Amino acid sequence: MVKYVLRRFLWMFLVLFVISIVTFTLMHAVPGGPFDREKPLPAANLKQLNEKYHLDDPILKQYADYVGSIVIPKVTSGKQVKSLDHDYLFNIKLPFGEGNPTFRWINFGPSFKSTSRTVNDIFRENLPISFQLGLAALAVAMAVGIPLGVFSALKHNTTYDYLGMGVAILGVSVPVIITAPLLQYFFSVELKWVPVSGWGTTAQAILPAVALGFAQSAILARLTRASLLQVLGEDYIRTARAKGMPERVVISVHALKNGMIPVITILGPLFAALVTGTFVVETIFGIPGMGRFFVTSVTGRDYPVIMGTILLYAMFLVLANLLVDVAYAWLDPRIRFN
Amino acid sequence: MRSRNFARFLTIAVLLMALTAVSMVHAQDKKILVTGINMTNGDPESLDPGLSQDTKQIQILDELYVGLTRLDEVSLEVKPGLAESWTVSDDGKVTTFKLRQDVPWVRYNAETDAVEELKDDAGKVRMVTANDLVYAWKRNFDPATASPYIYVLAPYVAGGAEFAGPDSELGVKAIDDFTVEVTSPVTAPFALNIYGMWFSRPLLQSVIDDAGTSWTEPENTATYGPFAFKEWKHEESATLIKNPFWPGTDAVPQPKLDEVVIKFLDDTTQLPEYEAGTMDAIEVPADQLDRVKADPTLSTEYSNGVQNCTYYYGFNSTKAPFTSAHMRLAFSYAIDRAAITDNILKAGQIPARWYTRPGNVGVPTVEDAPADFGVSFNVDKAKEEFAAGLKELNLASAADLPSITLAFGNTPLHTSIGQAIQQMWKDNLGVSVELAALDTTTYFSVQREDSNQIFRAGWCADYPDANNWLNETMHTGVAQNYGKFSNPDFDKLVEQAAVEPDTAERSKLYAQAEDILVAKDAGIAPIYWYVTKQLRKPNVEGTYSVIGAEYYEKWDIAP
């Protein structure tokens, strides 16, 4: 088990490596560069900017430099002025050596668009916000979706079932693009219960979490129901019932545990999607999160931010999937690791 | 157990809410303006004057720094800013500025919650000096800085265009601590404007050296304008606080507001914020105007003003069928501009008959211009020119035309206007034009490299002079001239006008140039002139800027 997890962990780096190559190639193949904008720059300026950000280097060198600045740690001494090229995620003061040596590691480079910020700045300031929003939304999704699914499965083919699933379908069928401004209009403008936009207070988190979570809850509800229905048809459930076990125990102990397996498969990617795929909600509710960078970096050709966000997302996903697989084994002992 | 926890949670929540309420009451003692004007979703790309270029950035920089000259946001006069006065040499090439001697560098201190003067090593208050200006110019011209906008200043300071690094010569000199001499290779009546623009303003070298790229953060920065920088919540808002050390001049008075909170919000979110009463001034999204203008309350808070921009379609004069000037003119005549401004835009935008927006120096006003000046919707003329165009191209009928593509960045506004004009061309000329809605960056790069046959473009003035429009965006070979419009007569006229000191004479030259650009040679089809469309709460008092940036030091909130 430990060996398996360790191996998967090592695999992650290979995955990240492949993704970095694919993304790097793809983003440089897309027409347009970070300095293309409404008021075009004279050629001489464009040249200066390309020099400043080393975009005039051969593409292979650019890639090597990029990977190098992330992977290769550095030990520097003396006072370090923060600059776009030197901003490391890990800065550990070393207890030995002269002139205050510091161990520095992981530099994702400067943002080409936010010209006074680095990608690390963006991670430090905006990622936690997206994380909070994602967690809140996932909580809403699970709190609504799983009970709804269980309820519908137990009342299979009754009016309650249809009603429950109707609610779920409503959630999944109406895009967030509509629910978000509607929620905002009713609860913030008309009723004035919660603030219109912003981030920082619980009140500000409610609408975005509901808007995001409700849509995802539908997916969870449907999956829970389908999976639970299948489990309920299993022989061991029949056996448990035949043994005279109380229905409550049958459901909660036997059925739910196995019925959760497909649901868990989806939780990892779901969470990753919630943390990163929040562009619409962040835009409408004015939340300073990471989600928008996944879109704006691509539309604005902010190369280091594209790379940084995609690598982050990839790492996140690989870890989430690893967790899912471990949870799998725990829930279904028939699955072996080999 | 669980219910007790819940009760505890509730108590805390109620306490927190009470606290918030108390602090809000307290906050009301201060005059705080919450505004979204000139802002969109997302962070300003930078607040380094040397690296800035868009409206969002300029809006904030105009409050933090004041140029040598200050453009009056209503009358468009060039007024004294950081310079008290200036003299221009007889040949018009050397300008000597006398700087104010009472402007200190300041920074907001979060611990004391106050704006503080910066001191030098000797403990003396550090004033804004001529050397700070010289440093800023040299730094911004340095290729290592890669300033995206300094090229506007380059032609009007000796050595600007050739500046290669710190050792290069530049025609700006500190005569003494408070006297600056600028030497320009050419005489240009509008250069005074440029000397006051954001990239020409003093910077404090020690701050930039110490804090590196993070010097623009409020805790590191040094500014001197009417407002100081209190807080920058990235991707969310910037808070400006009154700078008590700004001396207050006629053009740039001491602010009456204590703080200005500038929110970076999408326009569709600004309106709900305003309606909920949490923002004081916003720009109304175009598609919500109907309701705003009809609403009994909102309509009284709504106002229109001039915005110094033009929306136009360009033709690529190197691609068939627009190699023919007749054909370009035909497509221009066939656009019913009033139908667009009346039905789609609805905020009182003006159908544009020529390129440079009226109000700039050297441009005819709509009232003064002869009725047949420029270009306007005219189906008969469109058909006439279309026939002439076909003849010029040796084509028998419209069916022989190559396929024509109109390209634009895929935003709701451009898409609506593009579809409306597509139908006008179909109705009036019988030509089916393909629409290519591209993601904006692709769109810009495609236009820069090899523009489509017809493309959407726009221009907002950097400074209110026809030179900025005609010479800097339509001259042969300049970057904004996507369609490769090139007319020797036009070039000669705008070059001549650029150095002509007499305004009346310049106006005549520019009128001829406009005639070539939109009518005779039809390099572009102007579509409309912009207006602002703002909502301000009734207790907000202030000026209405026609230059884009609002000067909040002239605003106030009535109790």
Place this chain on the structure above:
Amino acid sequence: MAAINKTSSPIGGVTQLSTVPKGQGLWADAIRRLFRNKAAVVGLIILLLNVIMAIFAPIIAPKSYTDQTLTQNNSAPLWITQIFPSMIPKGDVGGYVTINNDYTLGTDNLGRDLLSRIIYGSRISLEVAIVGPLVSIALGLLIGMIAGYGGGRIDNFLMRIVDIMYAFPTFLLIILLMAFFRTSFGGKHEPGSLTYVMGQIDAAMGGMFFIFLGIGLTSWMQMARLVRGQVLSQREREYVEAARALGDTTPSIMLRHILPNILGPLIVAETLTIPTYISYEAFLSFIGLGVNPPTPSWGSMISEGSRVISTYPYQALFPALALFLVMFAFNFLGDGLRDALDPRMRGQG
């Protein structure tokens, strides 16, 4: 019921399946079962109506979907203003809505008939709902089954590919495809070249071709993981072991025994993803990568309408209603199919 119930015992199921003439009995049974499910039948009818609407759009639509009447833009018939009290008709205090009863569902911001655009929009939305899932099911099934059944190294390798694909930057791919081919309108590419042909296909599909391609190529992974998960838990089961003991080959076991058993959850999952595909299209419109105008699609109509939801709510809500009905149909049909296809569900309904 009782007779069918008997077959649900594992060994019984297997012998039953291998004696029935190939597939027929199972599927005929499934179809019979499906038609007994009222909700599924309603769903099927809605979908059929939708297909008819898409095919016969030129006949059904009351007006052209492109013709603009700019002076009548954002106008609505009286009944719409009665449903949405916030939409005050012109003439009343604060009124701003032009009343025009000629248009059944009102007009959009260019004065085009909203109903006609919704009817034509069903074409795009159906295309997304069919092409996206097809690509996703095909790729997902193939890879998921091989991974799940093959196990070990194969599993590991394929799952890493899935991991990689998950993190694959979809936007980049779509922007790349669209930028590359859409700019080809301008005669930059010679007629007859691949880019030109692709550009033409895209133009014919209203700019949706590359969106399909991008979505299809980057969305099969969830399906693959789900399939793998199901296969993993199915392959240890008695009936599979029994089949193996009876000498069935691996492909045969997968196709005849495992596939029918995992099809249920897959169909449910896929019908659930269809709304995701369609709202993905709306999202792409929202960020400026949507259909090429003036082609109508529900997604782009919803995205445009959402900007004016407090002023002209009908412009977003009617296309959203159309979308909802189709999703509703897909979901109930998917559910019905699941019940019908899962042999072990037979006693439950």
